[in-house]
Amino acid sequence: MFAMHSGNVQRLINILALLACLPVMAQESLTDLYLNGEYGKAIGIADEAIAAGDSTAGVLYLKALSEVQLGLTVQAIQTLETALNLHPDHSRIRRTLAGLYLQAGDYTRSRDHYVRLVTLDSIDVSAWLKLAEIAWYRQQYEEAVTELEQVLLIDSLNLEGMMTMGEILNRLNNSGAIVYYQRAFRHHPRNQKAAYALANLYIQGKKPHEAIPVCEQILDIDSTNIKFLKLLGYAHYKAGDPSSAIPFFRQANSLGDSTAFSFKFRGICHYLVIEHDQAINSLTLAVKRDSLDAEIHFFLGASLGNTGRKKEAMFHLDQSLHLMQPDPSIVSRIYAEQGNIKRLEGAYEQAYVLYGRAWNADTTDPMALYFMASIMDNSLHRSEEALLDYQRFIDRLDQVPGSASGNDQIPSIRAIVEDRIVSLKEELFFLDRK
Secondary structure (H helix, E strand, O other), rough: OOOOOOOOOHHHHHHHHHHHHOOHHHHHHHHHHHHHHHHHHHHHHHHHHOOOOOOOOOHHHHHHHHHHOOOOHHHHHHHHHHHHOOOOOOOOHHHHHHHHHHHOOOHHHHHHHHHHHHHOOOOOHHHHHHHHOOOHHOOHHHHHHHHHHHHHHHHHOOOHHHHHHHHHHOOOOOOOHHHHHHHHHOOOOOHHHHHHHHHHHHHHHHOOOHHHHHHHHEEEEEEEEHHHHHHHHHHHHHOOOOHHHHHHHHHHHHHOOHHHHHHHHHHHHHHHHOOHHHHHHHHHHHHHHHHOOOOHHHHHHHHHHHOHHHHHHHHHHHHHHHHHHHHHHHHHHHHHHHHHHHHHOOOOOHHHHHHHHHHHHHOOOHHHHHHHHHHHHHHEEEEEEHHHHHHHHHHHHHOOOOOHHHHHOHHHHHOOOOOOOOHHHHHHOOEEEE
């Protein structure tokens, strides 16, 4: 998401900027060793210099850089902390230390140093971008937006700032995201990340026609880009032009793409233009890669249904139906929760209906029957109907001992219900309504 800014050229510039801080002999030795990749020797020379009382920023900085090259991040951080204590206004040391803390996942310390950098230099774009990155990771999106606004105030065409702003706003379902993607692509027309984000957002926003020229522009530059071939095919499909989509999915496949996505939408497009054999071939490959996609099973079944393979067609259509059905226990729980709400509101008739739906959705859990009976008994005072529901509750427990999802209260509830059944029968007997 965020590009690193510590390439070899910049590192060399940093080193040369510090040479003035080094004694001549240490300067030649440490610099040569570092540039020649002899990091262990460089650390040894630096340690000797430090032991001899040389605490200049350059010695400590080159030692830390050598430690970084050897993967000694903890030691490098300690070296830079020492350097910063001795040279608190040295922004390059602070920036490197902040970056190492960020790399190590210590966002609190990293942020403190980047805050210090922007305090010292309010137009430090690099530090503002890192602060936005940290805020993004911590899901403090408003803070990230504020910091990116500062970046774009300083440099209105900063690609990383525009792209990250677009991504954050898109995450927040803010329609302003597309403005930043459009600006990024307009000023950086060869940037594939900007193009992909923009085209994808056009498709999400139900404007697939606008995604097509964006994808075509990138493919004019990079004709074998599988990612954009797939996206262009999908844009044509979403635009209602399946025949135009097929060649792009086919080309992606020929270049080595074997994802379920490509085979799925290539197969669907073949189906839509009544090319059932080709649809079956593609969708069969798709279902092998993703057997839980209901849409793949549906179109494969529909394609097979147009041939003599009726048994296979029925199987895939059944699979599609099965995969589209939610878990009965979840549906039951939803209805039960709605029933609880209506019962607490005193809307007992509505609550009873909702508990009934919960029972119909999942008959392995009889608690819905208990709540239905309780409403009829205690809230609506309809004894005969309550007696029927209480009896259904007991009957269900007898049919499946230990049911009700392992509810520990079932034995005590059963005892209460059995007593209440006896009482209701007596009441109805004396009312001559037995």
